[in-house]
Amino acid sequence: MTTSTVPQAVRPMMRRRRRQKAAVGWLYAAPMTLIVVGLFVLPLLLVLQMSASNWPLFGGNQGVNFPQNFVRAVSSPRFVPAIVFTVQYTVIATVLLLLLGLGLALLVQESSRWKGFLRTAILVPSALGLASASLLFYVLYSPLVGPFAGLTNSLGIDLLGTPVSALWSTVFLIVWRFSGFYMLLMLVGLQGVPEELYEAARTDGATSWQIFRGVTLPLLRPTLALTSVLAITGSLLAFDQFYILTKGGPDNSTLTVVQLIYNSAFQGQNDLGVAGALSVIVLIALVIINAIQLKAFRAPDEE
Amino acid sequence: MTAIASRAPREVSLARARHLKRLPYYVATAAIAVVFLYPMVWTLISSFSPQPGTNQTAGWGIGNYLTLQRYQDGIVQYFLNSLLETGICVVLTLVVSLFGGYAFARFSFPGKRILFGATLAILMVPYASLLIPLYVLLNRVSLGNSLIGVALVLTMLQLPFSIFMMRNAFESIPPELDEAAEIDGCNSFTLLFRVLLPAVKPGMITVGLFAFLAAWNDFLAPLILLNDSTKATLPLAVANLRGQVQGVVDYGATEAGVVVLALPCVALFLILQRHYVRGFLSGAFKG
Numbered sequence: 001m002t003t004s005t006v007p008q009a010v011r012p013m014m015r016r017r018r019r020q021k022a023a024v025g026w027l028y029a030a031p032m033t034l035i036v037v038g039l040f041v042l043p044l045l046l047v048l049q050m051s052a053s054n055w056p057l058f059g060g061n062q063g064v065n066f067p068q069n070f071v072r073a074v075s076s077p078r079f080v081p082a083i084v085f086t087v088q089y090t091v092i093a094t095v096l097l098l099l100l101g102l103g104l105a106l107l108v109q110e111s112s113r114w115k116g117f118l119r120t121a122i123l124v125p126s127a128l129g130l131a132s133a134s135l136l137f138y139v140l141y142s143p144l145v146g147p148f149a150g151l152t153n154s155l156g157i158d159l160l161g162t163p164v165s166a167l168w169s170t171v172f173l174i175v176w177r178f179s180g181f182y183m184l185l186m187l188v189g190l191q192g193v194p195e196e197l198y199e200a201a202r203t204d205g206a207t208s209w210q211i212f213r214g215v216t217l218p219l220l221r222p223t224l225a226l227t228s229v230l231a232i233t234g235s236l237l238a239f240d241q242f243y244i245l246t247k248g249g250p251d252n253s254t255l256t257v258v259q260l261i262y263n264s265a266f267q268g269q270n271d272l273g274v275a276g277a278l279s280v281i282v283l284i285a286l287v288i289i290n291a292i293q294l295k296a297f298r299a300p301d302e303e
Numbered sequence: 304m305t306a307i308a309s310r311a312p313r314e315v316s317l318a319r320a321r322h323l324k325r326l327p328y329y330v331a332t333a334a335i336a337v338v339f340l341y342p343m344v345w346t347l348i349s350s351f352s353p354q355p356g357t358n359q360t361a362g363w364g365i366g367n368y369l370t371l372q373r374y375q376d377g378i379v380q381y382f383l384n385s386l387l388e389t390g391i392c393v394v395l396t397l398v399v400s401l402f403g404g405y406a407f408a409r410f411s412f413p414g415k416r417i418l419f420g421a422t423l424a425i426l427m428v429p430y431a432s433l434l435i436p437l438y439v440l441l442n443r444v445s446l447g448n449s450l451i452g453v454a455l456v457l458t459m460l461q462l463p464f465s466i467f468m469m470r471n472a473f474e475s476i477p478p479e480l481d482e483a484a485e486i487d488g489c490n491s492f493t494l495l496f497r498v499l500l501p502a503v504k505p506g507m508i509t510v511g512l513f514a515f516l517a518a519w520n521d522f523l524a525p526l527i528l529l530n531d532s533t534k535a536t537l538p539l540a541v542a543n544l545r546g547q548v549q550g551v552v553d554y555g556a557t558e559a560g561v562v563v564l565a566l567p568c569v570a571l572f573l574i575l576q577r578h579y580v581r582g583f584l585s586g587a588f589k590g
Contacts, residue, residue, distance in 0.1 A: 021410060021411075021412075022410065022411065022412040022413065023412075024410060024491050025406045025409075025410025025411065025412035025415070026406075026412045026414075028402040028403065028405050028406035028410065028491075029402070029403055029406035029407070029410075029412065029415075029418060030402075031398065031399045031402055031403070032399045032400070032402070032403035032406075032418075032422065032462060032466060033418060035399060035455070035458060035459050035462060036418065036421050036422055036425070036459070036462065039437065039455060039456060039458075039459040040421070040424075040425055040428075040433070040459055041421065042436075042440060043433045043436035043437045043440055044428065044433065044436070046436035046439065046440060047432055047433070047435065047436040050435070050436060050439075104335075107332065107335075114329075114332070117336070118332055118335065118336055120573075120576065121335075121336040121339050121340050122335070122336070122339050123572075123576070123579075124339065124340065124343070124569060124572065124573075125339055125342075125343070127516060127565075127568045127569050127571070127572035128343075128520070128564075128565050128568060128569070129516070129519065129520020129521070129522065129538060129564065129565075129568070130520065130522065131520060131521075131522035131538040131542060131564075132520060132538060132541075132561055132564040132565050132568075135538075135541055135542060135545075135557055135560065135561050135564075136342055136343070136346050136558075136561045136565075137342065138545070138557065139346065139349075139554050139557050139558055139561070140342055140345070140346070142552075142554055144356070144554065145349070145354060145356075145554045145555075147345055176338070176339065176342065179339075180339070184580065236429075237429050237430060237431060239431060239522075239523055240522045240523065243522075244522075244542055258429070258431040261431050261432070261435070262431065262527070265435050265438075265527075266527070272435060272439070275435050276435060276436070279429065279431065279432030279435060280432070282429050282431075282432055283428060283429055283432050286427065286428075286429055287427060290427060
């Protein structure tokens, strides 16, 4: 009886309290809302407008010219080569980072003093910025002062001089810089595999390869999904490493899509409209790729 | 006595044999450690070593660092620029994610899910696609070509990670603590600062560390948003310095620049390594 009368009397008060609490919540969320709206949502809308406008870097908005920017972006002679190169680089970098990340994680998984040292050694490069690491390897790869200059010169290799060597030199830099990061993510995933499962598999007489295939890999699926999304997204948006190491060269052979955007906006062309159109294309491509990936990794769980 | 005396050496030799058997393992893993450490150690050493074509041609010394100080506005100016940009970004990230995480973990308000979704969507949008409209927008509100503008953009980029971290940090505190504090007469503000803040401190350290590393090292945002070379941040200045002297690269000065850039990060990483690792373990990156 009392339980039914009390809420009736209290309800308006509770409603007011709830509304008050919601207002306080909004107040605490206000600073981040300001940043998200002002520095993320607005620019996102602006880039859409830009991609449909005639917008020179120093001239401002000169009015709508809807499909032209996209036509010009797509018909540029650099467009297809940049996409092909970026995809090629992404595949190589992603495969290597995931394999090495998982391999290194398995190697340093148990805790001992030596493995702790190894973990730290592998992780230290990830404290460096990508730009710093690229500058470091720029010197390291130099045919004049690099520590391997004698060796590469006598073999007739220029580490940044040919399209193929420039690609693989950059891949090595990326692997060096990011392996520790992916190792750490894999370690987090491995931690989530219950010890009992390993024990059960061992008592059933499974070999360590069978345990890896049958227990570790399937349970690592969410981690593999996350790491591959991160690696693919990061590599598709590659900029710093190529800007610093190769400047897109030799002969624009290592020009990535983001470099193409940067060049259309600020180098020579100074056309924000075309840069905006390229940005929108990349944005749409990335959303589609991420969606496909997340679906591909999720599907088998639901069967 | 004899039994003990005879057993001990055998155990020692067994242990030694086990270690010997694992020798290939130690050699291989040591080689891995060398691959990861060598480039940094080599750069540190050669930045002080004599090299032709640099300011340090004879004997060991700090000639390359003096080149950095003589380059345009001097490395000290660029260091201070980086410090200002990074400092603003870290402080803003900490304040905004402390309040934001608190709001998400402890309050329900209309638009909460949309706001959270929009914040996570920052991760999905290519950074470069945002910088070009940001260049135009910041110019409009006269924050173009300013370190504050760059710091604001970097703060926005840190939000998905830091809000997620702080929300989780607040959610892991039992709500009974809030209730007890409210009965003691705390309002939401005093509750946050007197009771909850100490509990989320480890999360704050992780968020601060990641914001520092990201802001200190960012290259693309200053490259696009700053036009003025006196405002350049360290990564930008060191990258620009390479091609300045008649197209001849001063490798020695570049090495010294990399050392100045990397040293604070590596030091901070080694000091706070536990927090760096915990940042991942605490579930910030769990699917």
